[in-house]
Amino acid sequence: MMADQIKVAYWPGCVSRGFTPELHGSMAIVAQKLGIELVELDRANCSGAGVIAEHNQELADTLNARTFALAQQTGLSMMNICSTCQGAQSECQQRLDADSGYRAHINEVLSGQGLSYERSEDGSWNNKNFLWLLVEDYGLDRLAAQVKRPLSGLRVGPFYGCYIVRPKERLGYNQYPDRDIYLEKVIETLGGQIVEYDGARKCCGFPVITMNRETSLTQAGTHVGDAIDAGADCLVTPCPLCHLNLDMQQPEAAKVVNRDLGLAVLHLPQLVGLALGATPKELGMGKHIASTKWVEERLTAVPA
Amino acid sequence: MADYTIKVRRYQPESGDPAYWEEFNVELDPSLSVLDGLLQAKDREDGSLAVRCSCRAAICGSCGMKVNGQSTLGCKTQIGEAQEQADKMASALGTTADVASTPIRGVGGGTEGTESGPDIETATIPAGGPVPIVIEPMGNMPVIKDLVTDMESTHWTKIRRVTPWLLPHGEAPEREYIVEPESMIDITQSMACIQCGACVSSCLSMEADPLFIGPAALAKAYRFVGDPRDAETSERLTDLAHDPHGIYDCTHCFSCVDACPKGVAPMDQIMRLRRKAGENGIEDPNSGHSHEMAFVNIIEKKGTLDESLLLQESFAPGVLGKLMPTKRAIKEMIGSLPTAVRGIKTGKMRSLPKLIPGVHHKLPGGAQDDVKAIYKHAEEHNEEFNLYIKGEEGELADEPDIEKGAERSTSPANAEAK
Numbered sequence: 001m002m003a004d005q006i007k008v009a010y011w012p013g014c015v016s017r018g019f020t021p022e023l024h025g026s027m028a029i030v031a032q033k034l035g036i037e038l039v040e041l042d043r044a045n046c047s048g049a050g051v052i053a054e055h056n057q058e059l060a061d062t063l064n065a066r067t068f069a070l071a072q073q074t075g076l077s078m079m080n081i082c083s084t085c086q087g088a089q090s091e092c093q094q095r096l097d098a099d100s101g102y103r104a105h106i107n108e109v110l111s112g113q114g115l116s117y118e119r120s121e122d123g124s125w126n127n128k129n130f131l132w133l134l135v136e137d138y139g140l141d142r143l144a145a146q147v148k149r150p151l152s153g154l155r156v157g158p159f160y161g162c163y164i165v166r167p168k169e170r171l172g173y174n175q176y177p178d179r180d181i182y183l184e185k186v187i188e189t190l191g192g193q194i195v196e197y198d199g200a201r202k203c204c205g206f207p208v209i210t211m212n213r214e215t216s217l218t219q220a221g222t223h224v225g226d227a228i229d230a231g232a233d234c235l236v237t238p239c240p241l242c243h244l245n246l247d248m249q250q251p252e253a254a255k256v257v258n259r260d261l262g263l264a265v266l267h268l269p270q271l272v273g274l275a276l277g278a279t280p281k282e283l284g285m286g287k288h289i290a291s292t293k294w295v296e297e298r299l300t301a302v303p304a
Numbered sequence: 305m306a307d308y309t310i311k312v313r314r315y316q317p318e319s320g321d322p323a324y325w326e327e328f329n330v331e332l333d334p335s336l337s338v339l340d341g342l343l344q345a346k347d348r349e350d351g352s353l354a355v356r357c358s359c360r361a362a363i364c365g366s367c368g369m370k371v372n373g374q375s376t377l378g379c380k381t382q383i384g385e386a387q388e389q390a391d392k393m394a395s396a397l398g399t400t401a402d403v404a405s406t407p408i409r410g411v412g413g414g415t416e417g418t419e420s421g422p423d424i425e426t427a428t429i430p431a432g433g434p435v436p437i438v439i440e441p442m443g444n445m446p447v448i449k450d451l452v453t454d455m456e457s458t459h460w461t462k463i464r465r466v467t468p469w470l471l472p473h474g475e476a477p478e479r480e481y482i483v484e485p486e487s488m489i490d491i492t493q494s495m496a497c498i499q500c501g502a503c504v505s506s507c508l509s510m511e512a513d514p515l516f517i518g519p520a521a522l523a524k525a526y527r528f529v530g531d532p533r534d535a536e537t538s539e540r541l542t543d544l545a546h547d548p549h550g551i552y553d554c555t556h557c558f559s560c561v562d563a564c565p566k567g568v569a570p571m572d573q574i575m576r577l578r579r580k581a582g583e584n585g586i587e588d589p590n591s592g593h594s595h596e597m598a599f600v601n602i603i604e605k606k607g608t609l610d611e612s613l614l615l616q617e618s619f620a621p622g623v624l625g626k627l628m629p630t631k632r633a634i635k636e637m638i639g640s641l642p643t644a645v646r647g648i649k650t651g652k653m654r655s656l657p658k659l660i661p662g663v664h665h666k667l668p669g670g671a672q673d674d675v676k677a678i679y680k681h682a683e684e685h686n687e688e689f690n691l692y693i694k695g696e697e698g699e700l701a702d703e704p705d706i707e708k709g710a711e712r713s714t715s716p717a718n719a720e721a722k
Contacts, residue, residue, distance in 0.1 A: 011653060014608040014611075015609070015611070016412075018607070018608075018609060018610075018658065019611055019647065019652060019658065020652070021652065022652075025533045042667075042668060043667055043669065044666060045603060045607045045608065045671075045675050046603045046607065046608050046609050048328065048599075049599075049609075050556055050575075051595070051596055051599040051600070052599065052600055052603065053575070054575045054578050054595075054596060055579065055596050055599075055600045056579075056600070056682055056683065056686050057579075057686075057687070057688045057689065058682045058685050058686055058687045058688070058689075059600075059679065059682035059683070059686070061679065061689070062678045062681070062682055063603070063675070063678055066674070066678060071613055083465060085689075087558075093689065095689045096688075098691055098694070098695075098696040098697060099694065099696070099709060100691065100697060102689050108677060109677075109680075109681045110321065111678070111681075112677060113674045121315070122396075154376045162508075162556070162557040162558055163558075166557070166559060166562045167558050167560035167561045167562060167569075168562055171428040177392070178392065178396075181392065181393070181395075183395035183693060184396040184398070185396070188398050192372070193398075194397055194398065196397055202508055202511075202557070203508040203509075203555045203556075203557035203559075205512065205555060206549065207556040207557075208509070208552070208553060208554070209554050210515065210589045210591050210595045210615075210618045210636075211552040211553065211591055211592050211595065212548060212552070212590065212620070213510045213548075213636070213639070214513070215509060215513040215516070215553060216512075216555070218512040218513070219508065219511075219512045222512070225632050246633050248643060248647065248652070249643060249645070251642070251643075252639075252642070252643060260326075264515035268531070286650065287650045287651050287652045288652075289643075289646050289647070289650060289652070291460065300659065
């Protein structure tokens with residue numbers, strides 16, 4: 001699909017407006033540069049991140065059905081910028097789509113709010129992470145044509161976030177089997193160099209930061225360390241929760257794995273934005289905990 | 305018939321040498337299994353190649369291994385599909401990654417590629433050349449030889465840890481227990497486990513914390529927690545919730561869900577254990593239950609996540625938690641201060657709602673009331689819709705007798721047949 005103008009119902013999630021405000025800001029800049037129109041779902045609720053489903057599955061399903069219904073009211077498909085939202089929402093959508101009786105039961109609750117979630121038989125209504133939308137709907141050729149400042153020489157390690165790589169059956173891999181190599185494709189399209197390291201599709205550890213800080217930060221610290229050892233200048237992630245553990249907690253993770261770290265972690269829209277000519281300042285890179293200076297230095301070596 | 309190159313991680317303890325890679329060329333139909341490929345290499349090239357297997361039909365659970373990094377059963381993975389996956393991952397790394405210049409060690413660990421110098425190119429994988437299927441022993445376990453792992457320390461010990469037998473009410477009946485079939489459906493998914501260890505091999509929590517009880521043992525624990533004949537439900541849940549390496553140590557990464565060859569979805573069983581622990585009012589010292597409740601309550605009040613409040617309420621829940629904070633709460637709250645200070649410095653957390661728990665805004669207009677209405681309904685119902693048990697409508701969609709909320713199928717066969 002290569003529609004000229006892409007317009008989506010946009011769910012930014014909680015963390016992009018909370019502890020990673022630079023994600024929300026950089027997405028707005030990149031959308032404008034790419035000509036993607038975002039209709040923000042400001043009345044929608046948290047996806048539950050799997051935690052609400054752990055407490056009460058029907059509650060999570062109804063809350064996310066509400067978000068889907070709000071999106072469907074706009075007549076647009078949905079886009080998110082958070083792997084965790086994608087995973088939690090896809091899980092609920094799978095259950096809602098599996099059974100008309102269950103769906104009718106949930107819709108009865110929503111009917112009081114004038115809402116209803118309708119299963120899309122042909123998949124024409126869908127909910128995609130920005131990464132998926134960029135590759136599948138916007139198109140890499142079109143993206144390549146927009147690149148103003150190729151990321152030549154920038155060595156980028158992909159970090160997906162569990163929720164958009166597993167479980168494969170639920171996340172549309174039958175239809176789109178390459179979804180677990182899209183970050184590599186995007187890095188290459190932007191002119192960067194892909195860094196292969198062990199942690200690209202592993203867990204950042206964030207979900208257990210409260211319950212077992214050591215397990216959590218061992219995971220974050222190990223992946224950041226592996227990427228450094230493989231020669232990465234930075235990581236890129238489509239998940240703000242991964243960003244919290246890989247960037248915000250990086251100094252603490254360094255203590256747990258007992259080594260120096262110090263690796264910039266970019267949000268996906270920031271990496272795209274740099275290649276489209278936006279400045280690091282515009283993209284909020286100064287808000288990061290792990291310094292992004294090295295990335296900026298490598299980029300200024302190439303004339304903008 | 306097609307040609308494949310399988311690259312096997314080999315290790316023989318008696319040799320005193322470290323593990324090494326060895327490539328074998330095999331020829332077989334793409335629909336045959338990776339295990340068939342290994343057995344052909346063993347038969348034709350090197351009889352000392354060690355692999356554990358028996359039924360070749362994904363029933364005995366002997367041939368757990370990693371194929372292209374994915375934990376699975378060798379007999380359940382078609383070699384043609386494994387080749388497609390290997391090709392795909394190689395293509396993803398394209399020409400910019402250094403994988404294309406990895407020296408190939410020939411069969412028997414030949415010397416080509418070990419010589420340094422400009423001629424090393426002759427020993428590299430040419431772009432577009434054959435990509436080997438990488439086969440390794442299971443992860444998170446010691447290797448005994450080649451693909452044979454020691455499952456005792458990280459699998460069977462942990463299975464025994466969860467008391468994997470029935471602890472019934474009172475005296476055993478003279479004849480068999482009588483239970484309603486419906487009351488057993490709930491645990492059929494966890495009963496499908498064949499103890500192959502693929503989930504343990506894939507577990508990313510266990511990789512970071514070897515003491516984690518792990519997906520196989522916790523799925524087994526649910527098999528007894530959910531059994532109506534068992535009398536120790538609350539004791540079992542308390543034990544698993546209080547253990548710092550128990551149900552709240554799972555990092556929710558879905559690795560075990562994709563690794564399991566039988567659809568057990570161990571992570572889903574762990575989430576059900578957490579749900580049951582909550583329903584049984586079990587408070588744990590790991591902040592597992594308080595974190596869950598804090599999250600759920602914040603969304604009811606605010607619609608989106610108030611991260612500061614989540615942190616505070618997870619460690620020091622309610623008035624009591626603040627008046628009499630636990631040692632752990634004090635330690636964790638103080639431990640989180642440097643992170644907060646750094647966030648304030650960079651501007652990441654420089655606003656009142658991010659600094660002061662509870663200042664976070666509500667959803668606009670009447671939206672917050674809509675969210676509350678959903679809570680009110682769901683807290684009364686709290687239904688679980690298990691796809692493994694109920695199956696997808698799919699081919700049944702044309703049946704005339706599908707009624708709202710009616711259960712169409714109680715057989716796990718639907719999920720199995722996919």
